[in-house]
Amino acid sequence: MKPAPFEYVRPGSIAEACELLASDEDARVISGGQTLIPMLAMRLARPARLVDIYRLPELNGIRIDGDILAIGATTRQVQVERSEVARDALPLLAKALPWIGHPPTRNRGTVGGSVAHADPSAEIPLVAVTLQAEIEITNPDGVSTMPADDFFIGPMLTAVMPGDCVTGVRFPIWRHTRLGTGFHEVSARQSDFAFVAAAAQVALDDSGQCIDAALGIGGVGDRAMRLDVSRLIGDSLNKASIVDIVREAAQVLEPTSDLHASAEYRMRVAVTLGARALEDAMKDAQVGSDRAVHGGAQ
8 A cells, every 4th residue: 555645845954844843733753764654654644744854963862961861853773772872871771672673673763753653562662751751842932841751641642732843852860879670571473562561770779778769561551651669669679579569559550452462461461570670670780789899809
């Protein structure tokens, strides 16, 4: 099937792109095209105009801004995957990126495109929600940011308004010495969309007690959600207590059923993968600390 007819425009600046988007409510942004092009081919999307921002240099790049890792919207996923800066500052995102599609998908797909598409099972939105990232939005009135939890509204639905363009994602950097991450997902086949995904990040003090923890679950409901696991803080936890805390926190989830998995299955797997991701994060924090100590003693 061929796409419905559309006008293609390549603006010379983000300001021009926003003006084009504001002037036509049927216009859509295109960047890497890994999601939109198949939707056009199947006529699931029929924009009157495509505004191509992929080659705007101001939207590409990875940089540290204080305690923030800022990633431009058109930065390709493979750039982040290969970036030592991103890997050191944001180990959870580094751990999640290999789960995104196939290498050719990541070679072309962009960070901003994944965020703007808002697939409930997508890995980058899950990490953004888990770590309480902020989405940078540019429109004719200027630049603003929005918490990821407010940005994602539902399946393929965001708070973006006409004239708005996602121009970057700002991830907070945890500066703890003992930091660990965990990421798990279940899908029909490797690199397929996740039925359930779990992302966790944990910080420990010198005695091994938890001093900060974050857990996010994706693929279960209409958007990724960060769960309240604050009960982890202040304790030296075992597997049983972690499962209990995750099970209680998961009660806010509203799992959906479809041809791939039932709501009951998704809820059960969410608890299992959430607990597993937290356990891995705690082990990772401990191992990382031990390696640092041994490395410094040599």
